[in-house]
Amino acid sequence: MNTITATNFNFPNQKGFYKGKVREVYTINDDLLVMIATDRLSAFDVVMPKGIPYKGQILNQIATKFMSQTQDLVPNWLIATPDPNVAVGHLCEPFKVEMVIRGYMSGHAAREYKAGKRLLCGVALPDGLKENDKFPEPIITPATKAEMGDHDEDISREDILKRGIVSEEEYVVLEDYTRKLFQRGSEIAASRGLILVDTKYEFGKTKDGKIVLIDEIHTPDSSRYFYAAGYLDSQDKGEQQKQLSKEFVRQWLITNGFQGLEGQSVPEMSDAYIETVSDRYIELYENIMGEPFIKADVSQIQVRIKTNVERFLADRS
Template identity: 40%
Template sequence: MERQRLIDAIPYCLTETNLPLLDKYPGKVRDTYDLGDGRLLLVTTDRQSGFDRMLGAIPFKGQVLNRTSLHWFAATKHIVGNHVLRSPHANALLARKCRVLPIEFVVRGYLTGSTDTSIWTQYAKGVRQYCGHALPEGMRKNEKLQQNIVTPTTKETAHDRPITAQEIVAEGWMTAEQWEFCSAKALALFAFGQKIAAEHGLILVDTKYEFGVGDDGEILLIDEIHTPDSSRYWLADSYAERLAVGQEPDMIDKEFFRLWFRERCDPYKDAILPVPPDDLIAELASRYIQLFEKITGTAFVPDLRPLDATVIAGLSA
């Protein structure tokens, strides 16, 4: 999509929804509506979060995230079931209501990251035991780990907390059986995602998965999967060369956007954050769209139908 069109779309980003439905829960990016009949309506907005706060809004981001997830949900049904029912609009998803398991299953293949709890930040501070995994000495930032690992975090209101598998069970977050099932499925999903990404010239670096329990007791994949919000992607063809000279990989996710804030402020403590320029916002939108097109093999065409009327009509379709 042309850069100027993305810049022109910035004032029209979808930053909030007010559908004529009860029981709305606004999250960092998604507005969730409980329809009261065993279904949830999840509307993915263009809100951009990071460092546990809002960083702005990105044109067409919501549509890209939702459609990317729909693609991956369909492609991974052979690994684990998911909550998807249908999508009445590119921003919206009708899903089965589940009891959310309160752990995020973060799977990592590389030593990287910029947040306070990221594996690289902790490693640089001298940490060698991370979420129950022993890390070897002498590793460099962005280097491949010896194997993919699950580094779970709690889902808490204030700040997610890294946690070990043993602590998850001991503190009552999940049963041992639930942990074994979900962690195995998370690793299988990630391995599949890495394989497909590699076929499209990408490296799936890390990601997070969330699971929930349906009314029938089945554990399902929920929320999102392998989106540029929940995942880190690098371009494969330049990775080795850039790693060798100590350069950051060519990123096709939101990490460069977070780094822009990191370089200009303390995004955890400063009361007022700098305003990103339109070019930076458009660049992130462009990368989101590029990733969608690389993964799905289809051109991104915005859904310009009115959100409210289309979604309400789609609830009974």
């Protein structure tokens, strides 16, 4: 399959370029960002060697549709989506913290809990919880970039304020927005027979000082979903939940001896396995969006993206 794993565009009035783990971002005229969702797959802060067909389109379309479904609650950076893999929005100064919110003890939280930790990002966790149990109330467990390298590190509200990463006044807004978005996302997921287990949000500040939601929202890369049907039965029996998230890739990597640790090598992903990963991403899209996924033409994906973005910029100028 033809995938997009890297770009090298030179758009009119381009002023900057940034390459993230999955997205590539072009700055236009010091006021616009063109964000391209590639088909790269990242796990344990490591980018996998091969792309996943349609992953970028899926991430971009879920994120932009959820932006439109939550803009009544929280302002966001989005202006337009000129291509299935592209979002264009306002240039913002990102806050250097990810707002992670968890409704259930899963993933990273469950791994930390299993290792004996009962304090996560300053939040006390009671004894006796099982993996995937629901918390009485959702908890916010922020993350920030480590001093050295690209790894995310857990951080408490107190440390965020002590280190001056975010002011207290701004952090109150980030927490409020995070809880509102998670509540709306949980309601939409429930209407589709799903549980929004946990997710992360990123925020930035526009040139006029407004705090807005940026990047992605409620995608399989930033969120974890369970099927609601069978959840309680599986918990009672101590069985694993069927997930619609990137966690199944992490579990496959762990089984094959990789957790992003020093000296470990990424296991070979066969074409057949990559196809199953693509199928799982499509499954999540169709479940959470409640509509069929329509595959874009990827025969000349680089040309398609370049043409669509340049047309948008020309129309806007």
